[in-house]
Amino acid sequence: MLTVRARVLLRALLLAAVVVASGFLAWWSWRTSSALAALGERSVIESTVLLVREKIDRVEATVIAGDNAVLHLVNPDDLDTLAQRWPDLAERISPTVRSVLVLDEAMRPLRVVAHREDDDRSELVGWVTGRLLTELHLATEPPGAHRHWHGAIDGRSVLLSYSTRETAGRRYYVVLEADLDYIRNELLPKLFDDPLARGRFNITDENNRIVIGRSLTAAGEFLVSTRFPTTLYKWRLAIAPRQAPELEASARRRGVVEGSYVGASLLVILAGVSFLLFAARQEEQLNTLKSDFIATVSHELKTPLSLIRMFGEMLARERAPTPEKRAQYLEIIVRESERLSALIENVLDFARLEQGRAAYEFSSADLGATVLRDVEAFRFRTHHERPALVTEIADGIAPVRLDARAMQVLLFNLLDNAFKYAGDTDTVVVRARQEGARAIIEVQDHGPGIDPEDARKIFERFYRGRAVRSGGPRGTGIGLSLVKHIARAHGGDVTVHAVAPTGTLFRVAIPVEG
Incomplete structure (x- = not known):
């Protein structure tokens, strides 16, 4: 049999285990849900990353292809042919190139050719x-190298391609200026004119200004952006998944909802644990009261039984010296028997109440007559x-509608309580009257x-009062x-009230008929 201390410790350990297990379950559920949602979001982001890379590769491939087409036309020994042929071929083979500059080894311009006649x-x-x-480091670049320079000149974005060439032991340099107006207004819109990217992309410069496209701030963390690695490396391409606004809103909602669920779960767990602790304490107190009740009832039963036995033995052995003493002993036996019967009836009535029977x-x-009859019965018994x-x-x-026996039990208990605590005072008063639709019974000591x-x-x-627990009437x-x-x-219902200067008043109110 576990001691009280061991039971309390075991209960505390079990409750702690319940809290830990419940908290872990809530955390695991939240983690699993978040992981599943993140898996779906990651697949969307990964597909968007692939789309971004594909678009960047196509832009750079187009720019480099245009550069190479022009570089193949450059012959330092026949620059007139370049000037004659390229402007006519530019729209077809190199629309991304605006102008070509050829320099000799001493960095002196040999020829400048523009795509359009009106270009500066x-x-x-x-x-x-x-x-x-x-x-540009033209002199240090190895022959055949093809490089790009991207930046701003006089507030204008400029993309240059440059290459070092060598022929017949002579070095020369070719510099190409990209046609950014064409790239911005024709190439990029064509590349992004598809259902996967239309209206969901933008390109920003090094100052985060939008070069083309629209703001994508609504995409939040689902926005995928990457710099152009080789050509337009000062620009950044960003693409938002088609579901980005919905995913962002869903992620926010999920965070709030899941956080609320976890918080609510923890609150429920804490409330449940608190209730269990409260219930356990109440049960512990109730068990203590029951133990006290059993001890008290045992004592209350023992006292009249001892008296009955003692005076019964005295009568059986004819130890009563006079008829008056014999009558006195018999009266004590009858009184203690009535006291014993009343106690047993109280316990049985209470047991029936506890069992719902x-x-x-x-x-x-007639309430007045009932009260008078019960008071006389109590007076005779005590x-x-x-x-x-x-x-x-x-x-x-x-x-009033009442159960006569139950009303007698009610009144006897109130009177018994009053007589216990009245001590040597003069009177205990029983009143009965009507107040409105209720009949009132009062017992005052x-x-x-x-x-x-x-x-x-x-x-x-x-429950027994402090006076009882500290040695007062049992x-x-x-x-x-x-x-x-x-x-x-x-x-x-019944209520209790303190009476000035001393005393206690119990008031029972029950409805009258009609």
Whole structure:
């Protein structure tokens, strides 16, 4: 058999295990749900990454193909042919190239050819031979190398392709200016004019300004962006999945919902654990009260039985010296027998209430007459001289529906309680009257009164007041619980009140007929 301390420790360990297991289950469920959602989101993002790479590769391949087409036409010994042929072929073989600059080994311009007649040829010469000469590193590049330079000149985005060539032991350099207007207005829109990317892409420069496309901030974390690696490396291409706004909103909602679920689950778990702890403590207290009840009832039974046995033996052995003593002994035996019967009836009535087997037989009755009859029965049973039992029964109380036996149990318990605590005071008063639609029964003593803490719990089963627990009059703790149950079974209730300067008043209110 486990000790109380061991039971408390075991219960605490089990509750801690329940909390940990429940918390782990909630966390695992959230983690699994999030992982499944993330898997779907990752597949969408991965497909978008592939789309971004495919678009970037196509843009760069188109730009480089245009560069190579022009570079194949450049012959330093016959630059007139370049000037004559390329402008006519440009639209077909190199629409991405705007102009061509050929330099000799000393970085002197040999020829500048523009795609269109109205293009400013001097602009490219000025850039290459001036501010960009040191940045392009033309003299250090190996023959055949093909490089790109992307940046801003005078607030304008510029893309240059340059290559070092060598022929007959002579080195020369070719610089191509890309036609960014064509790339921006024709090439890129064509590449992105498909159901997968239409309206869901943009290209931004190094200052995060949109070059082409629209804002994609609604895509949130589902936006995929990558820089052009070789040609337009100052620009960044971004593509949002078609479902990006919905995915972003769904992710936010899921975070809120799942967080709410986990929080609610933890609150439910904590509430459940708190309730279990409260219930366990209540059960522990109830078990303690039951143990006290058993000990008290045993004592209450033992006292009258001991008296009955003692005086019965004295009578059996003819130890009563006079007829008066014999009559006195018999009276004690009868009184203790009645006390024993009342205690047993109380316990049996309470047991029936606990098992839900209490049955009442209601009938119309005169409350005043019922109270007077029960008071006289109590007076006859107790033979008390002090305190005096006084009745104050008002006239004109309307009939009430009551169970006569149950009402006697109610009144006997209230009177027994009053006599226990009245001590040597003068009177215990029983009143009956009508207030509106209710009949009132009051039992008032002039004893030491009731502690406010006891007043809140006094009708609970097995509860005994502080005075009892500290050595005052004994009691089983079930009498007032019976009173409350009987009052409510009659459609009423019972309350307790402190009376100035000292004393306690119990008031029972039940409805009258009609």
